[in-house]
Amino acid sequence: xxxxxxxxxxxxxxxxxxxxxxxxxxxxxxxxxxxETRQRVEAAIQELNYIPNALAxxxxxQKTNMIALLxxxxxxxxxxxxxxxxxxxxxxxxxxVIVCNTDEKQEKLDNYINLLLxxxxxxxxVVPTEGYNGTMLENLFASHVPIVMLDRTLKVxxxxxxxxxIKGKGKRKGNHTVVRSDSxxxxxxxxxxxxxxxxxxIMMISGSNTLSTGLERAEGYRNALDEFGIASxxxxxxxxxxxxxxxxxxxxxxxxxxxxxxxxxxTANNFIAVGAQIALDEHQIAIPNDISLATFDxxxxxxxxxxxxxxxxxNAYSMGYEAGQRLISLLKDLDAAAAEDIxxxxxxxxxxxxxxxxxx
Amino acid sequence: xxxxxxxxxxxxxxxxxxxxxxxxxxxxxxxxxxxETRQRVEAAIQELNYIPNALAxxxxxQKTNMIALLxxxxxxxxxxxxxxxxxxxxxxxxxxVIVCNTDEKQEKLDNYINLLLxxxxxxxxVVPTEGYNGTMLENLFASHVPIVMLDRTLKVxxxxxxxxxIKGKGKRKGNHTVVRSDSxxxxxxxxxxxxxxxxxxIMMISGSNTLSTGLERAEGYRNALDEFGIASxxxxxxxxxxxxxxxxxxxxxxxxxxxxxxxxxxTANNFIAVGAQIALDEHQIAIPNDISLATFDxxxxxxxxxxxxxxxxxNAYSMGYEAGQRLISLLKDLDAAAAEDIxxxxxxxxxxxxxxxxxx
DNA sequence: CTGAAAGCGCTTACAG
DNA sequence: CTGAAAGCGCTTACAG
Numbered sequence: 001x002x003x004x005x006x007x008x009x010x011x012x013x014x015x016x017x018x019x020x021x022x023x024x025x026x027x028x029x030x031x032x033x034x035x036e037t038r039q040r041v042e043a044a045i046q047e048l049n050y051i052p053n054a055l056a057x058x059x060x061x062q063k064t065n066m067i068a069l070l071x072x073x074x075x076x077x078x079x080x081x082x083x084x085x086x087x088x089x090x091x092x093x094x095x096x097v098i099v100c101n102t103d104e105k106q107e108k109l110d111n112y113i114n115l116l117l118x119x120x121x122x123x124x125x126v127v128p129t130e131g132y133n134g135t136m137l138e139n140l141f142a143s144h145v146p147i148v149m150l151d152r153t154l155k156v157x158x159x160x161x162x163x164x165x166i167k168g169k170g171k172r173k174g175n176h177t178v179v180r181s182d183s184x185x186x187x188x189x190x191x192x193x194x195x196x197x198x199x200x201x202i203m204m205i206s207g208s209n210t211l212s213t214g215l216e217r218a219e220g221y222r223n224a225l226d227e228f229g230i231a232s233x234x235x236x237x238x239x240x241x242x243x244x245x246x247x248x249x250x251x252x253x254x255x256x257x258x259x260x261x262x263x264x265x266x267t268a269n270n271f272i273a274v275g276a277q278i279a280l281d282e283h284q285i286a287i288p289n290d291i292s293l294a295t296f297d298x299x300x301x302x303x304x305x306x307x308x309x310x311x312x313x314x315n316a317y318s319m320g321y322e323a324g325q326r327l328i329s330l331l332k333d334l335d336a337a338a339a340e341d342i343x344x345x346x347x348x349x350x351x352x353x354x355x356x357x358x359x360x
Numbered sequence: 361x362x363x364x365x366x367x368x369x370x371x372x373x374x375x376x377x378x379x380x381x382x383x384x385x386x387x388x389x390x391x392x393x394x395x396e397t398r399q400r401v402e403a404a405i406q407e408l409n410y411i412p413n414a415l416a417x418x419x420x421x422q423k424t425n426m427i428a429l430l431x432x433x434x435x436x437x438x439x440x441x442x443x444x445x446x447x448x449x450x451x452x453x454x455x456x457v458i459v460c461n462t463d464e465k466q467e468k469l470d471n472y473i474n475l476l477l478x479x480x481x482x483x484x485x486v487v488p489t490e491g492y493n494g495t496m497l498e499n500l501f502a503s504h505v506p507i508v509m510l511d512r513t514l515k516v517x518x519x520x521x522x523x524x525x526i527k528g529k530g531k532r533k534g535n536h537t538v539v540r541s542d543s544x545x546x547x548x549x550x551x552x553x554x555x556x557x558x559x560x561x562i563m564m565i566s567g568s569n570t571l572s573t574g575l576e577r578a579e580g581y582r583n584a585l586d587e588f589g590i591a592s593x594x595x596x597x598x599x600x601x602x603x604x605x606x607x608x609x610x611x612x613x614x615x616x617x618x619x620x621x622x623x624x625x626x627t628a629n630n631f632i633a634v635g636a637q638i639a640l641d642e643h644q645i646a647i648p649n650d651i652s653l654a655t656f657d658x659x660x661x662x663x664x665x666x667x668x669x670x671x672x673x674x675n676a677y678s679m680g681y682e683a684g685q686r687l688i689s690l691l692k693d694l695d696a697a698a699a700e701d702i703x704x705x706x707x708x709x710x711x712x713x714x715x716x717x718x719x720x
Numbered sequence: 721c722t723g724a725a726a727g728c729g730c731t732t733a734c735a736g
Numbered sequence: 737c738t739g740a741a742a743g744c745g746c747t748t749a750c751a752g
Contacts, residue, residue: 006480006504008729019739024731032737049499054478055424056729059415059744074434096475098458115456118414120366139409144366368745379723384747392721416745419728 007048016044027052058120066096067123067327068116069150070109072130074101077300078270078316079127082150085320086125093328095122104129110136123147123327128154130208130241146330147176148323153212175334178341179323183213183296186312186346187220187266190294193310193348194264195228198356199292203262205250205272207242214239217268217296236262240272247275255283263291263357270297273309288355310354312346319344367410376404387412418480426456427483427687428476429510430469432490434461437660438630438676439487442510445680446485453688455482464489470496483507483687488514490568490601506690507536508683513572535694538701539683543573543656546672546706547580547626550654553670553708554624555588558716559652563622565610565632567602574599577628577656596622600632607635615643623651623717630657633669648715670714672706679704 009027013020018037025033026041033041044050058064069086071079083099090097098116102109106129113136116124123146128137132154140147187204194202204221207214218237225232235258240246247267254262267273273295280287287293294310322342369387373380378397385393386401393401404410418424429446431439443459450457458476462469466489473496476484483506488497492514500507547564554562564581567574578597585592595618600606607627614622627633633655640647647653654670682702 010729020729021731021739022737025738028731034737037737049502051474051477053419053480053729054475055415055419055480056744057731059413059419059729059746060731062744064415075437075440077435080435099461101459114411115414117411120413120415142409370745380745381723381747382721385722388747394721397721413745416728417747419730419745420747422728 006053007050008053009050011048012041012044012050015048016041064120064122065094066098066119066121067125067324067331068098068100068112068121069125070100070102070112070127071150072102072104072127074099076271078297078314081316082320082323085317085322086324087320089321089324090328095328095331097324102127102129106132106134110134113137113140117143117145121145123331125150125323125327127151128211131210141175144175144334146327146334148327148330149176149178149180150323151180151213151319153178153180154210175330177326177330177339179319179326179344180212180341181314181319181344182346183216184220184223186296186314187217187268188224189220189346189348190266190296190310190312191221191224192227193350194266194292194294194354195224195230197264197292197354199262199264200230200357201233201236201260201262202264202266203236203254203258204238204266204268205247205276206237206239206268207246207272209239211242214242214268221266242269242271244271244275244278247272248279249275251276251279252283255279255285261291264354265291265293267293267295270295270299273297274299287353289358292354292357294354308352310351311349313349314346315344366413367408368413369410371408372401372404372410375408376401424480424482425454426458426479426481427485427684427691428458428460428472428481429485430460430462430472430487431510432462432464432487434459436631438657438674441676442680442683445677445682446684447680449681449684450688455688455691457684462487462489466492466494470494473497473500477503477505481505483691485510485683485687487511488571491570501535504535504694506687506694508687508690509536509538509540510683511540511573511679513538513540514570535690537686537690537699539679539686539704540572540701541674541679541704542706543576544580544583546656546674547577547628548584549580549706549708550626550656550670550672551581551584552587553710554626554652554654554714555584555590557624557652557714559622559624560590560717561593561596561620561622562624562626563596563614563618564598564626564628565607565636566597566599566628567606567632569599571602574602574628581626602629602631604631604635604638607632608639609635611636611639612643615639615645621651624714625651625653627653627655630655630659633657634659647713649718652714652717654714668712670711671709673709674706675704 009020009023012023016023018041022033022037023041025031026038067090069083071083073079087097100112102112109129109132113124124140125148127150191202204218206218209215221237222232238250240250251265265276267276273293276293277287280291285291296312298307298311298313299309322344326342369380369383372383376383378401382393382397383401386398427450429443431443433439447457460472462472469489469492473484484500485508487510551562564578566578569575582592598610600610611625625636627636633653636653637647640651645651656672658667658671658673659669682704686702
């Protein structure tokens with residue numbers, strides 16, 4: 001059987017007739033190495049096809065130059081775009097990004113965190129999973145590893161430790177900061193738009209009520225109703241999941257059970273919107289003639305080549321980029337965690353899925 | 361600023377009043393450690409929240425227990441399913457999988473390979489990118505790192521080294537094997553189905569002609585035509601990319617320029633099919649009344665809740681699982697690379713997108 | 721059952 | 737400009 005050993009710095013040193021440390025100097029093109037020696041070493045590196053062992057380097061440097069991005073659903077185009085932003089911000093600083101898909105599963109998140117800590121990851125960007133109540137996030141916050149909480153924060157019922165540690169609004173210590181979109185504003189803008197069109201019975205189909213995004217988008221909805229002096233009907237606010245399935249089910253349920261029917265629906269993300277669309281479609285309820293539909297986030301271009309949904313868009317790329325930058329500054333100085341949360345702006349795009357209600 | 365140092369085995373040893381090696385024994389629950397000592401050490405581990413440094417372990421073991429999966433497009437549900445198969449096969453053996461998305465870009469593939477080799481990855485599962493002509497794959501084959509080439513092999517024009525090394529059919533040495541679907545058979549089955557329905561002008565829209573999958577699916581198509589004694593019209597075979605865009609463009613081009621129009625289209629993957637569908641739709645060409653459409657791979661459930669396309673399906677999950685298993689056996693014994701390529705079966709699912717041609 | 725020594729591959733001081 | 741020693745955190749092989 002062929003030898004499995006990889007070429008080491010010692011092999012190169014022997015071949016170039018120098019000490020290992022000299023090879024190291026050439027590789028890291030540092031300090032004074034005579035042109036002649038350098039050439040000899042470089043030749044040896046070429047000939048032996050030497051690749052430095054990053055494990056040994058990291059062990060010595062006490063730094064891996066790797067950060068991880070833990071996202072909840074890599075198939076969502078929103079997250080692939082965020083990922084691109086993170087990668088671009090990090091590659092400028094020669095930091096490598098490991099992308100891990102938690103698939104909205106707490107065990108996966110916990111496994112990854114554990115694995116990454118073992119592998120001495122320099123820092124983490126974490127999108128917590130729905131309804132998270134695992135233990136690793138707490139461990140993580142207890143560690144000195146810099147963290148950026150992305151998009152969502154956890155809202156735990158009761159005053160758990162995690163809540164305190166994770167909320168972090170205005171907090172001045174700890175090893176993390178938060179980068180997220182202005183969900184409250186987004187919910188407000190969408191609702192206000194519908195109210196201004198004349199809608200009075202507006203249904204909010206949100207995601208998980210264990211996630212800040214789910215709660216805050218509903219909060220913005222309520223704020224707008226308040227502003228217009230409309231009492232919010234509890235029947236018209238539903239929490240579920242941020243999935244197509246959930247959007248579909250809640251919409252069907254609404255169609256069957258809520259009378260009079262709302263004249264507009266507001267969904268808390270793109271997947272929910274698609275589910276709602278399918279349900280409305282199946283029941284021959286026309287958008288916007290019979291019901292208006294507005295949503296957070298764009299539908300993927302593939303599923304929806306000609307966008308027609310009125311939407312609040314988050315700038316996914318910028319959000320990723322900011323998160324990457326912030327984590328890198330934490331890497332350099334953990335105290336930077338004290339800095340304010342980064343709250344990304346959102347903007348309303350009005351398209352043809354929203355119109356005045358028929359009755360008005 | 362808070363200390364960034366993580367807890368080491370030495371800290372634990374000090375606390376538990378034992379030697380570091382004893383802590384190591386407890387952690388790896390190996391050999392004889394007295395119950396009393398073990399308890400003391402475990403307590404110290406708990407109290408200090410000790411996490412072993414996998415970098416140091418890997419350096420010592422000369423093994424990382426990590427393999428990487430380099431896929432061409434993580435947004436394609438085919439590849440997410442393959443990924444799940446790889447992960448399941450590997451997790452049974454306590455091997456961790458790093459998933460990297462090359463996005464069909466050669467530079468990304470080369471970067472990842474380089475990075476992963478530096479990080480001493482134990483083995484790789486690689487889906488080469490379209491039109492690859494980089495250098496890292498060659499380096500990789502020159503190394504002793506076990507590799508599984510997945511789904512596609514590279515076809516380089518002329519007899520390049522890479523070609524020889526990668527084709528590997530029946531070869532008895534080297535550090536890799538190939539796991540792929542039976543593309544020739546798939547192309548044959550789809551075409552035969554259309555021929556049996558009475559179609560005689562069948563257009564094949566394939567992907568890249570630098571990839572085995574693109575070429576072999578067209579080969580199966582030609583085989584079936586041969587069998588039915590039909591001369592293949594070069595105008596009716598088109599290579600492009602495995603993308604929706606490419607499928608769309610080629611279909612539009614066909615609609616505008618090819619007369620008489622083919623009565624059936626065969627697309628080499630799901631994305632091409634979606635592009636073709638959209639183009640046909642835009643030109644009010646009905647499926648299957650005006651033209652039949654058959655394809656490789658399923659369309660994602662999201663885009664297509666009620667499947668109606670006649671399809672050759674590859675078992676993506678099994679393919680991933682087999683690839684994972686094969687790589688793990690290579691890890692244990694590189695000579696296993698000598699084993700035969702694994703060629704996964706495909707099967708034809710007939711739905712409503714194919715029907716006899718109108719003229720017949 | 722427990723520990724001191726040596727070494728995985730590299731780099732940071734420190735000498736020359 | 738070049739190198740010998742020491743150490744990053746861990747475990748193997750050898751002593752006791």
